[in-house]
Amino acid sequence: MEYGRLGLSDPGGSTPSQPIINTTKPRSSKKKIIFLSLLAVLLIIASTISAAMLTGIHSHTTSEPKNPTLRRNPTQAISNTCSKTRFPSLCINYLLDFPDSTGASEKDLVHISLNMTLQHLSKALYTSASISSTVGINPYIRAAYTDCLELLDNSVDALARALTSAVPSSSSNGAVKPLTSSSTEDVLTWLSAALTNQDTCAEGFADTSGDVKDQMTNNLKDLSELVSNCLAIFSAGGGDDFSGVPIGNRRRLMTMPEPEDDFPVWLKRRERRLLSLPVTTIQADVIVSKDGNGTVKTISEALKKIPEYGNRRFIIYIKQGRYEEDNLKVGRKKTNVMIIGDGKGKTVITGGKNVMQNLTTFHTASFAASGPGFIAKDMTFENYAGPAKHQAVALRVSSDHAVVYRCNVIGYQDTMYAHSNRQFYRECDIYGTVDFIFGNAAVVFQNCSLYARKPMPYQKNTITAQNRKDPNQNTGISIHNCRILATQDLEASKGNFTTYLGRPWKLYSRTVYMLSYMGDHVHPRGWLEWNTTFALDTLYYGEYMNYGPGGAIGQRVKWPGYRVITSTVEANRFTVAQFISGSTWLPSTGVAYVAGLST
Secondary structure (H helix, E strand, O other), X not given: OOXXXXXXXXXXXXXXXXXXXXXXXXXXXXXXXXXXXXXXXXXXXXXXXXXXXXXXXXXXXXXXXXXXOOOOOOOHHHHHHHOOOOOHHHHHHHHHOOOOHHHOOHHHHHHHHHXXXXXXXXXXXXXXXXXXXXXXXXXXXXXXXXXXXXXXXXXXXXXXXXXXXXXXXXXXXXXXXXXXXXXXXXXXXXXHHHHHHHHHHHHHOOOOOOXXXXXXXXXXXXXXXXXXXXXXXXXXXXXXXXXXXXXXXXXXXXXOOOOOOOOOEOOOHHHHHHHHOOHHHOOOOEEEOOOOOOOEOOHHHHHHOOOOOOOOOXXXXXXXXXXXXXXXXXXXXXXXXXXXXXXXXXXXXXXXXXXXXXXXXXXXXXXXXOOOOOEEEOOEEEOOOOHHHOOOOOEEEOOOOEEXXXXXXXXXXXXXXXXXXXXXXXXXXXXXXXXXXXXXXXXXXXXXXXXXXXXXXXXXXXXXXXXXXXXXXXXXXXXXXXXXXXXXXXXXXXHHOOEEEEEEOOXXXXXXXXXXXXXXXXXXXXXXXXXXXXXXXXXXXXXXOOXXXXXXXXXXXXXXXXXXOOOHHHHHOOOHHHHOOHHHOOEOOOOOOOOOXXX
């Protein structure tokens, strides 16, 4: 991951590098709450446009600040609401400053907290985009700054969608309809993603100094805590729970429908069909061909042709070839994009950006996608920087309802950045060394092969590094029916290197392996500390019915947060249907998937 963590060196058995742990008004009516909510969304849009006009930009910490002293006495509703949060004093102070909050009920305060946080994010984006002292700064700070603008913009969008979805609708007779299970999961996902965005933004400026950092630090003040409080307030109440279960399941009111085939339900019928068809029968909107026998010659040109906020599937077919281009990114406004290649190893998107070039890890991706509904099929994403260059991302995905199908993702350290939102990977081969699957998405890898490669001398391999920082985030990594393998070069020298299933990047790190084959290169302890006792009692690492020489659990770690899962009910919490609500969106993509535990 970021900033000071340059891999897992172990000269003479040293520990891995440390994480960067771095008077009451009348009660508001429901209509007034909704009006304020919509007004806030309009304010955000206006602010974002203004920020773009001003700038022309289109586009690991775990310690928490001390809660501020209460400035005045809250109402009982505010006290009760804020008592559910991790930062109650900050929650009270901010709510008391919001118009009409002192007359609001606890139910209304859910929407008010979202509204208030959205407005603060909007202000942060506006003021950050107005910073004019970025000319001449070093490349790393510039990268961190541009990352933050993108991440703040994504957070504003996430909060706006959450606010709209969290306002219950009314029926024809005036009765308020409760939120559906799907809407609840959406809100939890978007709030979790917004919190991850703020975390990533703040990390970019860790261990830096100067005017830009000072201004950004001021702009970002309290934002993570405000989003965390929104997440806690919305998540509170209802349902059974037990240690480690995704928090979203506490509010699930119904069982997700079983899919018609092996794909999650979130994928519409047309997308399901597209993923099952050969590329020669698919009508692409744009064809990329290096030899000129297509619509365009470069992927960059193709990405420019994608409409904003498209409701229909926009398909880009990238013909066989090796493509190395700068800034390949499907941005937030580019929705429902599908890129298709001629197969693994045939269509290759590559690059060599890395942190040794004075870039943030977020900035090193050879290809990135954040637009909702992104699908990639039959291609390779690669970062060739090599192990000595440390963090170097091949593919970064922040898209909600993203699918990566039959693809290679090849790199060394930090290969696959599953950054945020809900993601599904099927029949992919992923290669790397240190933390090569990392991020804070709610993600399921199914029927994939995860290959540990030969690292640098004295390094250890770690397959995952999951960075869930808040106990209310519905995020984590689920590895289901996969193969944990070693490449030939590692196989020939595996006695000199150790490979672990994962290590905790953040305090509430969550990763499970289920029904997967593990080779003998996997160390008997299974899991590796990040730094001494950090997160060992707050993480959730689970294993369920894995097999193979590396799957033996007799010598596994004895951490409080590690568990051998024996209950099918608990294991099912990490399946496609439950963990990423896949049965509501994956079927439409046409990607094969298994909704439950059965394979």
